[in-house]
Amino acid sequence: MKYSSEYRDPELAKALVSAIARDVEGFDGQMTLMEVCGTHTMSIYQHGIRSLLPNQVRLISGPGCPVCVTPIGYVDQAVAYARRPDTIVATFGDMIRVPGSTSNLLREKAQGADVRIVYSPLDALTLAEKNPDKQVVFLGVGFETTAPTIGGSLLEAEKRKLTNYYVLCAHKTMPAPMAALTSDPELKVDGYICPAHVSTVIGSNAYQPLVEKYGIPCVVTGFEPVDMLRGIQLLVRQVVAGEARVECEYSRIVKPAGNRTAQAILSQVFEPCDAEWRGIGLIPDSGLELRAEFQKYNALRVLPVEVEEPKEHQGCLCGEILKGKFTPKQCPLFRKACTPEHPIGACMVSSEGTCAAEYKYGC
Amino acid sequence: MCLAVPMKISEITEGTAICEVDGVRREASLMMLDNAEVGDYVLIHAGFALEKIDPEEAEKTLAIFREVLDAGGGVEL
Numbered sequence: 001m002k003y004s005s006e007y008r009d010p011e012l013a014k015a016l017v018s019a020i021a022r023d024v025e026g027f028d029g030q031m032t033l034m035e036v037c038g039t040h041t042m043s044i045y046q047h048g049i050r051s052l053l054p055n056q057v058r059l060i061s062g063p064g065c066p067v068c069v070t071p072i073g074y075v076d077q078a079v080a081y082a083r084r085p086d087t088i089v090a091t092f093g094d095m096i097r098v099p100g101s102t103s104n105l106l107r108e109k110a111q112g113a114d115v116r117i118v119y120s121p122l123d124a125l126t127l128a129e130k131n132p133d134k135q136v137v138f139l140g141v142g143f144e145t146t147a148p149t150i151g152g153s154l155l156e157a158e159k160r161k162l163t164n165y166y167v168l169c170a171h172k173t174m175p176a177p178m179a180a181l182t183s184d185p186e187l188k189v190d191g192y193i194c195p196a197h198v199s200t201v202i203g204s205n206a207y208q209p210l211v212e213k214y215g216i217p218c219v220v221t222g223f224e225p226v227d228m229l230r231g232i233q234l235l236v237r238q239v240v241a242g243e244a245r246v247e248c249e250y251s252r253i254v255k256p257a258g259n260r261t262a263q264a265i266l267s268q269v270f271e272p273c274d275a276e277w278r279g280i281g282l283i284p285d286s287g288l289e290l291r292a293e294f295q296k297y298n299a300l301r302v303l304p305v306e307v308e309e310p311k312e313h314q315g316c317l318c319g320e321i322l323k324g325k326f327t328p329k330q331c332p333l334f335r336k337a338c339t340p341e342h343p344i345g346a347c348m349v350s351s352e353g354t355c356a357a358e359y360k361y362g363c
Numbered sequence: 364m365c366l367a368v369p370m371k372i373s374e375i376t377e378g379t380a381i382c383e384v385d386g387v388r389r390e391a392s393l394m395m396l397d398n399a400e401v402g403d404y405v406l407i408h409a410g411f412a413l414e415k416i417d418p419e420e421a422e423k424t425l426a427i428f429r430e431v432l433d434a435g436g437g438v439e440l
Contacts, residue, residue, distance in 0.1 A: 002369065003369040003404055003416050006425055009428075011432060012431065012432050015432045016431055019431055037365060038365070039365055039366055065364065067364060092364065094364060119410060120392075120409045120410025121409065121410070122392060122410045122411075123410065142365070143364075143365060145364075145365040145413065146364060146365065146408070146409055148395060149409040149410065149411045152394045152411060156394075195365065196365075197365040197366075197406070197408065197413065198365060200413050200414045201413070226428060230424075230428070230431075249424065251420040251424065252416050252417050252418075252421035253406055253414050253417070259395060259396075261394075262395040262413070265394070350364075
């Protein structure tokens with residue numbers, strides 16, 4: 001596959017591994033690099049990248065999986081819509097098994113609810129068109145990569161004059177939690193592997209304030225193993241040299257200013273709001289809500305439902321794992337009460353969650 | 364969730380592209396791209412083309428990698 005296989009060359013990977021080892025020679029400290037993107041989490045486990053790095057370099061996973069950082073109360077809302085008569089809940093596949101307080105969407109579907117997995121919000125729009133007597137509620141979860149696709153579906157709904165398409169909106173935006181984690185005194189992050197496809201939309205310049213305010217190196221890198229290793233190498237070099245700047249290894253896709261058309265869709269449809277991040281808490285201006293003129297598509301406003309009181313699962317360390325303070329193996333439930341078959345926390349249920357990745361690829 | 368796949372545009376009709384990779388064909392909206400053309404490689408996410416892949420930048424990155432390889436990993440780049 002063009003633009004993928006070139007970046008999987010084992011010989012190149014080997015050369016980069018030796019280069020990183022040479023770059024840290026004489027560095028007697030320990031550096032912690034955090035990725036904040038579920039696809040990076042998966043790539044690191046899948047390609048065994050941790051085992052290739054020198055002892056001085058530690059990789060941890062941050063809050064990069066949108067499903068994992070969505071509060072349990074949101075899943076309860078989605079369950080409430082699934083139980084609503086004449087309602088179709090349309091969602092990306094990764095939300096379907098996320099445990100709510102007492103149920104999940106898959107269980108509701110098994111009991112007769114109309115829950116559909118779609119590939120694109122435009123497919124949900126088509127569902128609404130084909131089912132004019134039903135209300136279609138799309139679960140709007142995701143960072144800046146995904147939010148413009150939901151924004152685009154609303155612009156399209158306007159064009160097609162649809163009145164039965166709604167969004168349950170829980171979009172979150174990226175640089176904010178990175179700043180929040182950097183200012184957490186309990187957590188020491190020396191460099192960020194910045195989320196690649198989020199950066200496609202927001203641009204690599206979006207990390208400049210992090211670099212300037214906190215003096216923390218930021219590198220945007222792709223997902224293939226060679227991309228990952230090169231990104232890590234660029235970060236390692238900055239940390240060793242005591243420098244902090246934004247670098248972009250993924251320039252074949254990510255531009256300094258990002259995709260302005262996607263940004264325009266975002267700002268036409270959404271406005272920033274404070275958002276609750278599971279495990280982290282409320283972060284100011286880290287979420288997106290629908291603008292006044294798009295409130296007619298806001299499921300919560302137009303189709304009110306009774307939602308149960310949210311109850312977090314006891315003993316689950318997802319929150320601490322999302323902040324990079326604990327690893328999955330340190331959670332007493334991991335591989336015991338909590339497995340991909342019977343997930344307790346979102347980090348196990350999402351295929352991009354740190355616990356699911358550790359379960360599948362860890363040893 | 365932010366997974367996206369590089370695909371080649373084979374047809375464009377009214378703001379929608381037919382994209383192909385490894386024999387798989389899919390429709391993708393071009394709402395986020397102003398100047399996509401048939402033959403371009405684009406990154407597809409959730410039914411939308413998110414960005415064009417820049418062949419020159421891709422080549423530059425590969426050239427850096429080749430230099431790392433030629434130098435046995437020891438090159439300062």
